[in-house]
Amino acid sequence: QVQLVQSGSELKKPGASVKVSCKASGYTFTSYAMNWVRQAPGQGLEWMGWINTNTGNPTYAQGFTGRFVFSLDTSVSTAYLQISSLKAEDTAVYYCARDGGFGAYNWFDPWGQGTLVTVSS
């Protein structure tokens, strides 16, 4: 079945970097775009942007430029989110979510299980 499996929880100090992985299975990885969504503790869902899994071209939402990088390793059907210069306010659960259809402008289905990133000294 179509599945996204993310890497485990991370505890990082302010100023450090973190790389979250999202491994896809059950479909052709390069056929669907991949999105990233943030959920701060007790808060709602915030779309961070998406990456074209064919070209590797990322698009970042406002507020997620500079310290956030989306990347791919298509040989292992995996998408990555790297966050550098971590701040306490980056503490959140980060989800990868596949586009639900082909082409532009899609819903998200399925979602990864989420990766909790905690930034604390």
Add this chain to the structure above:
Amino acid sequence: IRMTQSPSSISASPGDRVTITCRASQYIDNHLAWYQQKVGGAPKLLISGASTLQGDVPSRFSADGSGTTFTLTINCQQSEDFATYYCQQYYTYPYTFGQGTDLEVK
């Protein structure tokens, strides 16, 4: 595009009919999805295209709307439906979510 859900929370008993409304600040055609998120879990797609129920979603869920106003209805809701529900527009970037509606036990 700002997405506004109402109510923010709702208390209901099993068997009740529950309706959640989602309003977009501008026209989004039918490019609206609904998700369910249980405590500690990832969001799960319920509805795409404003009214298309996903294959594994019980038929007690239904949704409607187009343009700027949308509704999600749960008929005879069951205990496993207690969760947070989010709407999301995918008409244009940046994609945006409603703030969520908590469905709680009365």
